Amino acid sequence: MAIEDDVLVIGGGVAAVASALAARETGARVRLIAHKQSTLRQASGLIDVLGYHPEGADDESRTAPISDPFGALDAVPEGHPYERVGEEAVRGGLDLFDDAVGDAYAGGHTDRNALVPTHGGTVKPTARYPAGAAAGLASDERDAFLVGFDAVTGFDADVAADHLRAAGVPFDVRGATLRFPGDLRDDAKLTRYAHLLDQNDEIEVDGQSRPAREALAERVKAHLGGHERVGFPAILGDAEPAGVRADLADSLGADVFEVPMGPPSLPGMRLSDMLFEALEDAGVHVETGNPVVDVEADGDRVDRVIAEHTATRVPYRAEQYVLATGGLVGKGIRSDRERVYEPIFDLPIPQPEDRYDWFEEGAFDDHPFARFGVPVDRETRPLDADDEPAYENLRAAGAVVGGYDFAAEKSGSGVSLATGYAAGTGAGERA
Numbered sequence: 001m002a003i004e005d006d007v008l009v010i011g012g013g014v015a016a017v018a019s020a021l022a023a024r025e026t027g028a029r030v031r032l033i034a035h036k037q038s039t040l041r042q043a044s045g046l047i048d049v050l051g052y053h054p055e056g057a058d059d060e061s062r063t064a065p066i067s068d069p070f071g072a073l074d075a076v077p078e079g080h081p082y083e084r085v086g087e088e089a090v091r092g093g094l095d096l097f098d099d100a101v102g103d104a105y106a107g108g109h110t111d112r113n114a115l116v117p118t119h120g121g122t123v124k125p126t127a128r129y130p131a132g133a134a135a136g137l138a139s140d141e142r143d144a145f146l147v148g149f150d151a152v153t154g155f156d157a158d159v160a161a162d163h164l165r166a167a168g169v170p171f172d173v174r175g176a177t178l179r180f181p182g183d184l185r186d187d188a189k190l191t192r193y194a195h196l197l198d199q200n201d202e203i204e205v206d207g208q209s210r211p212a213r214e215a216l217a218e219r220v221k222a223h224l225g226g227h228e229r230v231g232f233p234a235i236l237g238d239a240e241p242a243g244v245r246a247d248l249a250d251s252l253g254a255d256v257f258e259v260p261m262g263p264p265s266l267p268g269m270r271l272s273d274m275l276f277e278a279l280e281d282a283g284v285h286v287e288t289g290n291p292v293v294d295v296e297a298d299g300d301r302v303d304r305v306i307a308e309h310t311a312t313r314v315p316y317r318a319e320q321y322v323l324a325t326g327g328l329v330g331k332g333i334r335s336d337r338e339r340v341y342e343p344i345f346d347l348p349i350p351q352p353e354d355r356y357d358w359f360e361e362g363a364f365d366d367h368p369f370a371r372f373g374v375p376v377d378r379e380t381r382p383l384d385a386d387d388e389p390a391y392e393n394l395r396a397a398g399a400v401v402g403g404y405d406f407a408a409e410k411s412g413s414g415v416s417l418a419t420g421y422a423a424g425t426g427a428g429e430r431a
């Protein structure tokens, strides 16, 4: 017998979480099935809504960061996910996010993008940022000191400081690379540093045993000069980052912030954990570890989907379905030498016939592959080859939806939240 719910969400990233929470808000019984962990664990943990104008805008406005992402929504081209779902869904998705993460994130006080320094020394326009990054904003004019660690790859404090100065930030910024106190192995995982600081374990420094936070602050203090704020790579605790920051700030007599890092990303992991806690609090049934592999339809309705549980095929039935399986990175979209395809429902994905036309020559050119995904109608229902909804009870959300280039526009999590909100609300109301 099939497992039965009102709404079944397939996926485990920001889009699936937003869809499930939105559907729950309508009162529906909701189940979420995710195969593996989402790309969020690789992402910076920043929630970008729209940092740069999408394809179609003139070259000048495409290179200037957007300060008011809501004001820029009217300019997105037809077929872009934001054009499909509208501003109300963008705001609805952000509201869901704000409720789910509480004071662990900042940015909800304003419609403007914040400018957050990244590990490479660029300044990124983003709508929501971890509270731990707040003291690092580029709009803050206090001088900043960046600390890197020789064994923590992916953040070179001197290079990041050089890049920030070259980007014209309105403050002085200096960097230094130090040795993390204690005898952590040079190839220790980021989580090892985080747990050490969370637990404030005793570590050996110059023959003396000291609590980790105190030993770290002391080492940094010797280089601090008169800087009023200090940026660290995002390794300052996993379970208790606010406490770690507060203790370091006390000892240093300066504000402390984290610089978001590339993969693997502690802020992304922290966020993923928070979102799954929000699902639990909301009463969503969550199953992880099994892929949905097949679908059975009854006319233009999805009747049930099949998940693979170690050699067994298990049917799941719902009134409404949301596909939130990610893009090429998340495996919601696949490609082989012949074609790009959506593997569960075999939904059409517009693509140039010749695979050599999937790419442009330059690394930073407008690559068609970056926008690959399923086209949807204004209710987020995937369209068939005749531009009609493929199934009347199937919606799509997040990176599986096509028509936008999240990396160029800086819109990844914003699109996932907005389409997730629209798809989950629509599914819940009709279930």
Ligand SMILES: Cc1cc2nc3c(=O)[nH]c(=O)nc-3n(C[C@H](O)[C@H](O)[C@H](O)COP(=O)(O)OP(=O)(O)OC[C@H]3O[C@@H](n4cnc5c(N)ncnc54)[C@H](O)[C@@H]3O)c2cc1C
Residues within 6 Å of the ligand: 010, 011, 012, 013, 014, 015, 016, 033, 034, 035, 036, 037, 038, 039, 040, 042, 043, 044, 045, 046, 047, 048, 049, 263, 290, 291, 292, 293, 324, 325, 326, 327, 329, 330, 331, 332, 344, 397, 398, 399, 400, 406, 410, 411, 412, 413, 414, 416
């Ligand atoms: C390296 C990197 C850095 C990024 N940085 C940022 C950033 O700074 N800011 C920002 O806003 N965005 C960023 N993004 C983009 C953002 O993370 C994604 O665009 C967005 O989160 C996509 O979310 P999603 O939920 O659609 O898909 P994903 O996060 O890809 O999740 C897809 C989920 O679906 C599951 N799944 C796939 N197939 C199946 C199946 N058959 N059955 C069941 N489950 C399945 C996967 O296991 C996974 O859990 C970044 C992305 C990457 C890769």
